[in-house]
Amino acid sequence: MTRELLFAGFGGQGLLFSGKVIAYKGLIEDKNVSWLPSYGPEMRGGTANCSVILSDDPVGAPIISNPDVLVAMNLPSLDKYEPMVKPGGSIFVDSSLIERKVTRDDVNVYYVPATKLAGDNGVPTLANMILVGKLLQVFGEYDEELVKKALGKCISARHADLLDLNLKCMEIGRDYE
Amino acid sequence: MVVFDKPHALTDVPLHYCPGCTHGIVHRLVAEAIDELGIEGRTVGVAPVGCAVMAYDYFRCDMIEAAHGRAPAVATGVKRSDPEGLIVFTYQGDGDLASIGTAETVHAAARNENITVVFINNAIYGMTGGQMAPTSLPGQVTQTSPYGRDVTQCGYPVKICEMLSMLDGPEYLERVAVNNVKNVNKAKKAIKKAFQNQVDGKGFSLVEVISACPTNWGMTPSQALKWIDDNMIPYYPLGVYKDRSAGIIPGAKEAAK
Amino acid sequence: MAEKVLMKGNEAIAEAAIIAGCRHYFGYPITPQTEIAAYMAKRMPKIGGTFLQAESEIAAINMVYGVSAAGKRVMTSSSSPGISLKSEGISYLAGADLPSVVVNCQRGGPGLGGIQPSQSDYFQATRGGGHGDYHMIVLAPASVQEMAQLTIRGFELADEYRMTSMILADGTIGQMMEPVSFDFEIKEAPEKPWATTGTQMKREHNVVNSLYLVPDVLEAKNFERYEKYAMICEKEALAEEYMLEDAEIVVAAFGIAARVAKNAVNAARAEGIKAGLIRPITLWPFPEKTFKKALGTAKQFISVELSMGQMIEDVRLATGCAVPVTLCKRAGGMIPSPEQVYNSIREAAGKAGE
Numbered sequence: 207m208t209r210e211l212l213f214a215g216f217g218g219q220g221l222l223f224s225g226k227v228i229a230y231k232g233l234i235e236d237k238n239v240s241w242l243p244s245y246g247p248e249m250r251g252g253t254a255n256c257s258v259i260l261s262d263d264p265v266g267a268p269i270i271s272n273p274d275v276l277v278a279m280n281l282p283s284l285d286k287y288e289p290m291v292k293p294g295g296s297i298f299v300d301s302s303l304i305e306r307k308v309t310r311d312d313v314n315v316y317y318v319p320a321t322k323l324a325g326d327n328g329v330p331t332l333a334n335m336i337l338v339g340k341l342l343q344v345f346g347e348y349d350e351e352l353v354k355k356a357l358g359k360c361i362s363a364r365h366a367d368l369l370d371l372n373l374k375c376m377e378i379g380r381d382y383e
Numbered sequence: 384m385v386v387f388d389k390p391h392a393l394t395d396v397p398l399h400y401c402p403g404c405t406h407g408i409v410h411r412l413v414a415e416a417i418d419e420l421g422i423e424g425r426t427v428g429v430a431p432v433g434c435a436v437m438a439y440d441y442f443r444c445d446m447i448e449a450a451h452g453r454a455p456a457v458a459t460g461v462k463r464s465d466p467e468g469l470i471v472f473t474y475q476g477d478g479d480l481a482s483i484g485t486a487e488t489v490h491a492a493a494r495n496e497n498i499t500v501v502f503i504n505n506a507i508y509g510m511t512g513g514q515m516a517p518t519s520l521p522g523q524v525t526q527t528s529p530y531g532r533d534v535t536q537c538g539y540p541v542k543i544c545e546m547l548s549m550l551d552g553p554e555y556l557e558r559v560a561v562n563n564v565k566n567v568n569k570a571k572k573a574i575k576k577a578f579q580n581q582v583d584g585k586g587f588s589l590v591e592v593i594s595a596c597p598t599n600w601g602m603t604p605s606q607a608l609k610w611i612d613d614n615m616i617p618y619y620p621l622g623v624y625k626d627r628s629a630g631i632i633p634g635a636k637e638a639a640k
Numbered sequence: 641m642a643e644k645v646l647m648k649g650n651e652a653i654a655e656a657a658i659i660a661g662c663r664h665y666f667g668y669p670i671t672p673q674t675e676i677a678a679y680m681a682k683r684m685p686k687i688g689g690t691f692l693q694a695e696s697e698i699a700a701i702n703m704v705y706g707v708s709a710a711g712k713r714v715m716t717s718s719s720s721p722g723i724s725l726k727s728e729g730i731s732y733l734a735g736a737d738l739p740s741v742v743v744n745c746q747r748g749g750p751g752l753g754g755i756q757p758s759q760s761d762y763f764q765a766t767r768g769g770g771h772g773d774y775h776m777i778v779l780a781p782a783s784v785q786e787m788a789q790l791t792i793r794g795f796e797l798a799d800e801y802r803m804t805s806m807i808l809a810d811g812t813i814g815q816m817m818e819p820v821s822f823d824f825e826i827k828e829a830p831e832k833p834w835a836t837t838g839t840q841m842k843r844e845h846n847v848v849n850s851l852y853l854v855p856d857v858l859e860a861k862n863f864e865r866y867e868k869y870a871m872i873c874e875k876e877a878l879a880e881e882y883m884l885e886d887a888e889i890v891v892a893a894f895g896i897a898a899r900v901a902k903n904a905v906n907a908a909r910a911e912g913i914k915a916g917l918i919r920p921i922t923l924w925p926f927p928e929k930t931f932k933k934a935l936g937t938a939k940q941f942i943s944v945e946l947s948m949g950q951m952i953e954d955v956r957l958a959t960g961c962a963v964p965v966t967l968c969k970r971a972g973g974m975i976p977s978p979e980q981v982y983n984s985i986r987e988a989a990g991k992a993g994e
Contacts, residue, residue, distance in 0.1 A: 460706020
């Protein structure tokens with residue numbers, strides 16, 4: 207099985223980090239993975255995205271034309287990538303930042319007011335992880351041990367407090383209905 | 384009793400320099416310094432592009448031939464490969480050091496790279512046959528300034544010691560000349576000090592040697608030596624421009640005598 | 641097997657260089673390869689190595705020249721415009737028979753170009769880049785694992801043949817993260833009796849030099865060097881062959897283009913088209929034998945490139961134009977999609993009279 211995920215939004219929303227956590231979780235599960243960021247000055251304050259591929263087979267092109275999963279954290283990203291999502295795919299929308307609804311009816315859509323939830327819980331910069339928590343829950347892949355391990359690989363031991371905050375946000379996402 | 388002997392650090396290869404050229408004198412001074420400090424076995428020299436391009440045949444220590452102007456960068460690499468063990472010097476002319484290699488010179492100085500730089504300033508490109516150098520004097524006639532260096536078109540000469548003395552980096556900068564016995568003796572002292580500084584780990588030490596090029600200046604050797612006194616030294620005053628360890632740190636416009 | 645870590649391609653190059661015993665790195669910031677410098681800046685001081693941010697790419701390559709002359713393993717890295725600046729130094733390294741590793745994480749050109757991935761420095765890399773008769777060994781990684789592996793191989797080859805190994809990567813492979821294992825066996829660097837390490841008053845002086853004013857001496861030097869090159873062509877050419885046994889449509893692609901092409905070949909095979917892939921891993925020497933072998937079944941070659949068509953010339957030379965060779969390309973920082981390559985294969989299959 208191969209799953210292609212695209213994380214898109216503004217630079218600074220932590221989308222590259224979200225992708226890295228998902229990729230590391232895949233690596234720990236012995237999957238083939240690739241993580242490819244958009245790079246360069248256009249990322250600063252502009253749109254940023256990263257492509258993650260998880261597969262049982264070796265990953266070919268790391269570039270995604272038609273994602274199975276889109277995580278959209280701003281309107282330009284949803285506008286740009288909604289049409290590219292595979293039929294039957296999934297779109298996760300930060301509904302506190304994107305007012306419009308997804309117009310397609312051949313995809314599964316999950317609206318999470320991630321930025322608002324993050325703010326309410328005093329961690330306004332970790333909305334991205336709320337969406338990651340939701341994503342894993344939707345796919346039935348929220349394994350607490352694996353999630354902790356993956357976070358541990360992405361956050362240096364010196365910042366153990368950050369690890370707990372990230373975990374907390376992922377749990378908020380997991381439990382959001 | 385031996386009254387005259389060739390320094391050990393020079394090979395037996397005959398020098399190719401023109402009659403009256405002062406490269407031979409400076410080669411000897413460098414070799415004497417190496418001998419007297421007993422460092423030949425751990426010295427690596429970097430030769431330039433210019434008249435001294437074949438200096439690698441003349442020095443008995445290990446030698447590297449660098450691309451035009453890049454000797455300070457090459458020397459940086461060599462020095463960093465074995466900072467405790469190796470003594471590294473470059474030997475460069477004015478086109479090499481003050482024109483095409485200005486960036487490498489300035490930044491090696493700014494880093495206080497622990498190397499020794501011997502800079503031959505004879506105000507002309509010798510190897511290619513007498514073109515204008517970055518240090519050619521205003522009004523100086525060369526093949527590429529046939530009506531005299533016109534500063535409105537070609538700009539002014541680059542005064543390396545003065546320029547580098549404004550940097551915090553370098554340890555030691557001195558300008559000397561080799562046009563008479565007294566000056567040669569001073570030059571000898573300066574070059575030896577520039578090597579000693581490196582041995583002592585003090586950092587970037589550059590000696591600018593005002594030199595003669597009778598062939599391309601169109602003079603006899605003795606006229607050329609006099610021309611240094613009459614024209615070069617007034618424009619390029621001799622002296623110590625910086626010597627951090629001795630407390631000579633400019634800001635002051637005048638060189639310490 | 642050592643644990644796999646998720647790492648950017650650029651970082652994998654840096655770590656691999658350290659594992660290979662490289663303790664001197666000189667660089668200058670340029671996108672998309674700056675992670676290499678950043679990694680070295682962090683690691684080198686902790687392992688007694690040297691990281692130096694040079695004043696220019698020109699200075700950096702000449703620092704490489706100095707360290708290499710002194711007999712140590714040394715590396716520099718840059719991206720396309722910076723490699724042009726280094727080309728002078730690379731020519732001097734070749735002329736003085738000095739080993740070094742140079743990384744080019746390519747971006748679109750010419751000129752300042754862009755910062756997105758490209759393969760348009762193929763000519764520059766495989767033909768030498770600077771002035772004079774010379775070659776570099778050019779290695780083209782297609783994954784983060786290969787970024788590490790080929791960097792280590794690059795150091796070994798550089799030392800063995802006393803020449804520059806270029807790691808010809810691109811912005812995608814440099815920026816992407818994949819699992820990588822650093823479980824490598826390292827060949828020790830050979831003795832370097834020619835190095836300028838000081839005579840210790842025990843031997844004649846060594847001279848590292850590329851100047852030979854007597855033409856027949858210089859000619860002899862060139863002849864000698866090209867005998868070495870001929871041996872390298874014989875021994876070191878390397879390519880991955882994918883579904884080649886019965887392939888009628890043979891796609892040629894290296895680096896990131898090969899990964900895209902592999903997707904397309906798989907899709908074509910699923911449709912019953914006999915497609916295959918040759919992925920040159922060494923671009924110089926070019927794996928000519930693999931191409932000649934493929935001529936047994938091939939009816940058409942398609943060169944897939946992130947350039948206006950450069951490797952295609954080598955494909956034509958290697959196959960003697962015995963069958964048509966066409967081009968499937970994007971340029972300027974764009975990457976061909978698997979669909980584009982797939983369509984090229986289908987078109988070729990139609991022409992080939994499937």
